[in-house]
Amino acid sequence: MTEQAPHLVVAFGGVSPEHEVSVLTAMQVMSALSDSKYSILPLYISKSGQWLTGDILKELEQYGDLDALIQQASPCYFNRDQLGRVVLEHPKKGLFSKPVQQAIYAIVVAFHGGAGENGSFQGICEQLDLPYTGSGVLASSLGMDKVKAKQLCEANRIPVTSSLNFYEEDWDRHNATILEEVEQLGYPVIVKPSSLGSSIGVKKVDTQSALIKAVETAFRYDAQILIEESIAPLIEINCAVLGTPESCISSVCERPIGSGEALSFADKYQRGGSADKGMVSADRVIPADISDExxxxxxxxxxxIFRVFQAAGVARIDYLVQKDTEKVYFNEINTIPGSFSYYLWEHSKLSFTDLLDQLIETAITVHQQKNGRILHYDTNLLSDKAATGLKGLKGSK
Ligand SMILES: Nc1ncnc2c1ncn2[C@@H]1O[C@H](COP(=O)(O)OP(=O)(O)O)[C@@H](O)[C@H]1O
Ligand SMILES: [Mg+2]
Structure with missing residues (x-):
């Protein structure tokens, strides 16, 4: 790797229940990019929110002892160099040494859950005008909010399960009404926190007392709860989409297989296979064993759905299918799917490295398109105000 190779930041970890899963995705990404034209800069956000960089963060074995790893990695931040370029900066050892500054070509966003997936990190990239992979702020935040995602689908006539949703205050005040509405949905129902992932806090309940317990547990994770009719018998099908809203393609479908009725965190990440295989070690049938139609x-x-959400890069859309009627319901959109769903693209003859190249290319194109538009509107509002003073400012917006 020469010194001139463009620096590609791989951002991962983060304050999220899916922290570990993100570390696995990032390890897969860095390994697939190891022989590429880029020089890889890891940007690891610890579970407590520290930003760290350093080559040690490229090695999966180091994550066995997180405290030791954090000690050895270098605290880092985004800054601008003398040329005005955005850099990843970290202090150099030695009291009077200048900090190390590495200009950023693009960022591969490999977080799962939390501020790394919900649009917050994407907002930082937008603010600094950095190209980054995956969906923008709006699609990212809609994708992380199950209630808003369902509402957007409903507005676009995409089928979703019947449901109700409420905040903790509604639950405290109108608990009886909510319980009555759940009776109308009909037990069993599925209780979900609106914006987590990896099945954390998701519970199928058969009785009112189990429901109350599940709602109270879910409120420990989230401020808004979703209760859905339960689809049974159930087939789960996922499908990934790659590209931009203007031009996108879908992958083959996969059928994930759980050990229980609902896929749990353990089904998704802890069954079989070695840890570095991440998502792909979970049991799944690819292509899904369903009819061609x-x-x-x-x-x-x-x-x-990818277009409706204005998603970009790669997203995985998960469905619930009623086995007898084959009715398809949108369940959720993952704007940063585990392992970037590379194993689905391999069926389209696209290797993980090619997939990453496409994601980076898309990031650059989206960034260029954004900068090709008029970003400010020149007026002489401020010179007028400077002349007339603050009087009469009210109503200027
Ligand atoms: N309406 C439903 N009916 C039946 N099973 C469901 C329903 N919603 C979710 N599940 C089960 O619960 C699992 C987790 O729910 P999901 O909405 O996908 O949450 P997460 O974001 O945590 O993955 C699903 O993979 C599925 O097995
Ligand atoms: Mg899911």
Missing amino acids: LSQEIRVLSEQ
């Missing part, structure tokens, strides 16, 4: 229906729907 159903698979085609889901692929078309997935591209439509």
